[in-house]
Amino acid sequence: MTPAHVVVIGGGFAGLRTAVSLADAGIRVTVLEARGSLGGRARSFADPATGEVVDNGQHLFLAGYEATLRFLKRLGTQDRLIFQDRLSVVFVEPGGRVSRLDCPPLPAPWHLAAGVAGLSSLSLADKWKFMRVLKAVSREEDGQTVEEWLTRQGQSEGSRRIFWDPLTIATLNEIPSRASASGLRAVLRVLLKGPWPKARLGMPKVGLSDLYTEAARRIIEENGGEVRVNAPVAGLTLEGSRVRAARLANGSSLEAESVVSALPPQALNRLLPDGVRSSDPAFSNLDRFSSSPIVSVNLWLDRPVTKALFVGLIGTRFQWLFNKEAILKKAGIEARYVALILSAAQAYMDQPNDALAAMALEDLAACFPHLAAVRPIRSQVVRERDATVSLGVGMERFRPSARTRLENFFLAGDWTATGLPATIESAVLSGEECASQVISHLCPATLNRP
Ligand SMILES: Cc1cc2nc3c(=O)[nH]c(=O)nc-3n(C[C@H](O)[C@H](O)[C@H](O)COP(=O)(O)OP(=O)(O)OC[C@H]3O[C@@H](n4cnc5c(N)ncnc54)[C@H](O)[C@@H]3O)c2cc1C
Known part of the structure; x- marks a missing residue:
């Protein structure tokens, strides 16, 4: 029995989640990563002067990152994340003024409402108006920026400066006048929908790469797969409506039954042969992403x-x-x-x-x-x-799903259509979905074929 072979391009959270799920399904996977190490936008390295481990940027996790926690559990590394006992954030302003969002263990949404009620930097009127947002979270209204939506919910300049702007920038990595309100609503739903423990913040107590990359590599290799770093893919070779092979920058080619792009949109765009872009909105809209x-x-x-x-x-x-x-x-x-x-x-x-x-x-x-x-x-x-x-107003509809019109070519990545902001949770969720699409494409005809 020769297991099916799938090439996964990109060794960040999305690519490694896809690859581990495929390996678990008995599929032989080759991960091709351009850089000299795995991890993509969530990685760590040794500081050259001190030797201390440094992340490419501190990442925060939510206890409601269910797909991420499932992945880390599979890797056996979930205990490398530390979580707060309850959602609690200390804010400091110039001059040293301190305020604290401290959410008691109450059923959602009361944990957050009580936390905001105790925020000393917010006026009484602003605390009261905060409740309007809680009511509006489940109403989908299209075409508004965060700023427009918050204004419509009666949020004052002061509450935006102290609470909403920091929350928006931290979770959406975009300023409120540009970020789409649907992204903020998705964040609030995670904070508000589940029981209160899901709203706690967490972070790795190790370097980011040590949280997942080597454990993922081990599982892929133990299942007969391979992880190649310093292996940038330069293009795709098509055969009709299929991808026959990934072409590496060193001139070699790797054939596979299916190929997954776990790349950011700009990198995917560079790989696509010219003729294919207009054949699928998933490809023709790539230019829209900044x-x-x-x-x-x-x-x-x-x-x-x-x-x-x-x-x-x-x-x-x-x-x-x-x-x-x-x-x-x-x-x-x-x-x-x-x-x-x-x-x-x-x-x-x-x-x-x-x-x-x-x-x-x-x-x-x-x-x-x-x-x-x-x-x-x-x-x-x-x-x-x-x-x-940058997920501005109207971008949601351009986020593609895992399947493309190329029958054996699939997409994963934090920017794809997960309904979540572009975060680790979105990347991991996209990897889960992508792997299940690949498996249903390959099974039962080619999986474990003689
Ligand atoms: C500084 C910073 C802070 C962040 N903070 C948070 C946070 O607090 N919480 C949170 O949830 N998220 C945070 N994020 C976002 C999070 O890091 C990303 O959502 C997630 O890592 C994306 O994973 P991915 O696998 O989709 O993409 P990537 O990690 O970008 O993976 C794509 C991989 O493809 C590789 N690649 C590119 N081109 C090629 C090619 N031609 N051939 C082969 N390989 C190629 C890249 O090198 C990369 O390794 C932050 C991001 C940054 C940068």
Whole structure:
């Protein structure tokens, strides 16, 4: 019996989830990854100066990331994520003013309503108006930006600045005047629909790559598959309405019964032969997708910043601070830095590293007065120009499903039609769906064929 062979292009969350599901179904998988390591937009590496593990950007998880937790359970690495006991976020503003969103363990949506009611930075009127949003979450209204939708729900300038803008930028990586309201509603549904424990935030206590990449590789290889890094795919060879092979940049070709693209839209677009684009809206709409960037600045300082694992920053350019020393310590990993995150960073991408590091330090010193005279020992900047697709108004309808009009070519990736913002959960969910489409395409005729 020769198992069917599937090529998966792309070794991020979506590609590895697809590949592990296929391997579990007895299919031989070859993962082709362009970079020298797996993980894509959710990866870690050793800082060249200190040797400490650094992410390409801190990632937050929700306890309601069900597909992701299923995947990590399959990999046996779910205990490398740490979750809060309940949804709780400390916010600090310039001058050191602190407010806290602390959601008690009440049935949804009361956990969030009570948390917002206790937010000292919101006026009484704004807390009351927050309830209007809770009622409107399940109503789908198309064609509005987050800003327009929140205005329609009576949310004031103040509540947007303190609560809604940080939530939108953190979860959608886009500014409220551009992000589609349907993305924010999807986030709120995750926070509000399930029982309260699903709304808790979590993060890896190890480097991001150590959360999933090597465990996934092991399962793929144990099932007769292969993972190739430094293996950029340059094109696809078609035969009628099928993909016959993936053509690698080194000139070799790899034939397969089915081929999966687990690539971002721009990378997929570059692979497609010219004639095929107009044959399928999944391909002809790829040009419509643009990206939104994220900048991370890691700072090694001569004194501690905070005891909290993470803090939301309000009224500054950087929006989040992560205490990496405390987070990684939970796994016994030594690190001495804090990470500052600036999402929806279009306006800052072309600033030099020194300027970004100085900006991060300035924001930090503004919020934590004890850092006024702090000197950084080291700083490191990570720019992710294509951090996520920008899902503006009307983009939802261009997100393709896993199947394409090429009968053996399938799509996965955080940007595909999962109904979720472009997140890890979306990537993993797309991988699950893609694998099940491939399996139903191959089975029963070719799976385990003689
Ligand atoms: C800084 C940052 C912070 C983020 N924060 C969060 C967060 O807090 N929570 C959250 O849920 N999500 C977050 N995200 C989003 C999350 O990282 C992505 O949604 C997810 O990693 C996307 O996975 P993917 O597999 O769809 O795509 P990718 O990870 O982009 O995988 C695609 C892979 O394809 C490879 N590739 C490209 N071209 C080729 C080619 N020609 N041949 C072969 N391989 C190729 C790439 O190298 C890459 O490894 C963040 C992203 C960034 C960048």
